[in-house]
Amino acid sequence: MLPVAPPAPRGRAIALFFLLLAFLALVVGRLFALQIRDHQRLSQKATQQYERRLSVTAKRGAITDRHGRELAVSLEAQSLYAHPSAVRDPRAAAAALAPILGQSRGEILRRLTADKPFVWLQRKLPARQAEVLAGLTIPGIGLVPETRRSYPRGELAAHLVGFVGLDDAGLEGVEYQYDALLGGGPRFVTGRVDALGRVLFRDEGPPTPAPAHLVLTVDEVIQYVAERELQRAVAKAQAQAGSILVLEPGTGEILALANFPTFDPNAFAQAPAGSRRNRALTDTYEPGSVFKVVLAAAALEEGLVRPEELFFGENGAIEVAGVKIRDHERHGWLTFSQVMAQSSNVGAIKVGQRLGRSTYYSYLNGFSFGARTGVDLPGEAPGLLRRPREWSAVSIGALSIGQEVSVTSVQLVATLAAVANGGRLYRPHVLKAVRGEGGALAREISPQLIRQVISPETARRLTAILVEAVERGTGKAAAVPGYTVAGKTGTAQKLDRETGLYSRTKVVASFAGFVPAEAPRLAILVVLDEPALDRWGGSSAGPAFREIAREVLGYLNVPPSPGRRVQVARRADAGAQGLN
Numbered sequence: 001m002l003p004v005a006p007p008a009p010r011g012r013a014i015a016l017f018f019l020l021l022a023f024l025a026l027v028v029g030r031l032f033a034l035q036i037r038d039h040q041r042l043s044q045k046a047t048q049q050y051e052r053r054l055s056v057t058a059k060r061g062a063i064t065d066r067h068g069r070e071l072a073v074s075l076e077a078q079s080l081y082a083h084p085s086a087v088r089d090p091r092a093a094a095a096a097l098a099p100i101l102g103q104s105r106g107e108i109l110r111r112l113t114a115d116k117p118f119v120w121l122q123r124k125l126p127a128r129q130a131e132v133l134a135g136l137t138i139p140g141i142g143l144v145p146e147t148r149r150s151y152p153r154g155e156l157a158a159h160l161v162g163f164v165g166l167d168d169a170g171l172e173g174v175e176y177q178y179d180a181l182l183g184g185g186p187r188f189v190t191g192r193v194d195a196l197g198r199v200l201f202r203d204e205g206p207p208t209p210a211p212a213h214l215v216l217t218v219d220e221v222i223q224y225v226a227e228r229e230l231q232r233a234v235a236k237a238q239a240q241a242g243s244i245l246v247l248e249p250g251t252g253e254i255l256a257l258a259n260f261p262t263f264d265p266n267a268f269a270q271a272p273a274g275s276r277r278n279r280a281l282t283d284t285y286e287p288g289s290v291f292k293v294v295l296a297a298a299a300l301e302e303g304l305v306r307p308e309e310l311f312f313g314e315n316g317a318i319e320v321a322g323v324k325i326r327d328h329e330r331h332g333w334l335t336f337s338q339v340m341a342q343s344s345n346v347g348a349i350k351v352g353q354r355l356g357r358s359t360y361y362s363y364l365n366g367f368s369f370g371a372r373t374g375v376d377l378p379g380e381a382p383g384l385l386r387r388p389r390e391w392s393a394v395s396i397g398a399l400s401i402g403q404e405v406s407v408t409s410v411q412l413v414a415t416l417a418a419v420a421n422g423g424r425l426y427r428p429h430v431l432k433a434v435r436g437e438g439g440a441l442a443r444e445i446s447p448q449l450i451r452q453v454i455s456p457e458t459a460r461r462l463t464a465i466l467v468e469a470v471e472r473g474t475g476k477a478a479a480v481p482g483y484t485v486a487g488k489t490g491t492a493q494k495l496d497r498e499t500g501l502y503s504r505t506k507v508v509a510s511f512a513g514f515v516p517a518e519a520p521r522l523a524i525l526v527v528l529d530e531p532a533l534d535r536w537g538g539s540s541a542g543p544a545f546r547e548i549a550r551e552v553l554g555y556l557n558v559p560p561s562p563g564r565r566v567q568v569a570r571r572a573d574a575g576a577q578g579l580n
Helices: 009-037 039-050 090-101 105-112 127-134 173-177 220-237 265-270 288-301 336-341 345-355 357-366 395-400 409-420 456-471 542-555 565-579
Strands: 051-057 070-082 119-125 141-150 170-172 186-193 199-204 213-216 241-248 253-260 310-312 317-320 323-326 333-335 424-426 431-435 441-444 449-452 486-495 502-515 522-529
Touching: 070 090, 070 127, 090 105, 090 119, 090 127, 105 119, 119 127, 119 141, 127 141, 170 173, 220 241, 220 253, 220 522, 220 542, 241 409, 241 542, 288 336, 288 345, 288 357, 288 395, 288 409, 288 456, 288 486, 288 502, 310 345, 317 345, 317 395, 323 345, 323 395, 333 336, 336 345, 336 456, 345 357, 345 395, 357 395, 409 424, 409 456, 409 486, 409 502, 409 522, 456 486, 486 542, 502 542, 522 542
Parallel strands: none
Antiparallel strands: 051 186, 070 119, 070 141, 186 199, 213 431, 241 253, 241 522, 310 333, 317 323, 424 449, 431 441, 486 502, 502 522
């Protein structure tokens, strides 16, 4: 057998060349895949291993009262996060964190073992907690700066200012209404993480737009007085709830808005939903006799009645379409001024019958009942006002005494303010000015006139009638020494949902008025829901009006009404003699 000749050197070289060429092709192909085809995907995957894009809250604009006193501010805070995959001993970490955070070990352990690249352990920590946590060195766990909304006055003006959620988005009140102006909300920071999960540095993203700072019409002092007197009135009458609104008649600016029960916006989640409700805007009710102000305005404007005109009180009862409606006491002959002062239902119904459906409805509509006032706060209810074609035969009588219509407190106080300022209905509002960085004035809010609802002469005549209602009628308890008060009481029976009839025990008691009557500075409405001990608006709500007006007029340095200085001095002398 002949021996096989070895491959020629040339053939081996060619085979090796092709092998090298194939290997090179594989390398080039792989490099192409890594560098070009899969570059973006792989870069993102690599970045995820050492970078974390965190969503944190941006600084929010401040909210102040009309004099610059802070009602809402944003403070620096720290939030605790974790990278579960970088936490070496989740159980030990949970045991260390639980007593500091006030959470259960199980809950923290659940988060530390989650199949996620990033988890929050607790957002916006109190300063003391953050200091303790900063001293810990737990791999995979760290702190990142955020901002925390704070309400330095606590419960004061809570329903007006509102509150924000965990992401600093407005949820109620001014915080919600002007959320876009106040700014805040999410912003993003990039954290670069080492092998132990520690943040080495943060690469801030593009700056967020500078937030606006809001100046409100509310006055912190007037707000405090209103809230204090509301709580006293509710407690004294053992009422279920209550509201007070203080308005500047010539502009529609809300100087105070108080509700009871109330809450602390710093801990809003702990308060019942009923405590957080802005009753002055959301709750509707039949107003009762305080609504006679609208009836009187319409009748006087139409020239259908004169203040001195006599009406027979029918000894306390009148029948309308087969329904007997009674007065709280028997009356004989009364002037129209006395009808208002004594809050006679019989006299009011007779005036309403003169007005007729279409005329009366046009004034109810003109005062914007059945429609939202447009106040710049969320949740306002429109109330209910049916069209005349939907009225029954008894409706004209019922509407004359404030029944068969539902209103909100903000509608009522806007109506009283219109009478006070000469017949001009203004849109109530709470925003006074918008300021930019450094406090520079960016925008000032002007009063917004809706319409002229009655003439100045009618407003003047009606004011004189309402002064009599306070000085010689049902509103005596609302009189303010040294000042002329114009106002009207209201005691409205509530409908019993079970029987469909008016309750004998559940009422809404109210007093609405303005002061000084000759040059009004304040329009005030006090509403008490279901007072148990004193159900009359004059005696339960009137004193709260008196105390608010007395203290606020002094605070504003409003001089006493002309001719009232002597009366005050005489009363003071008489009081001193009595003490002697």
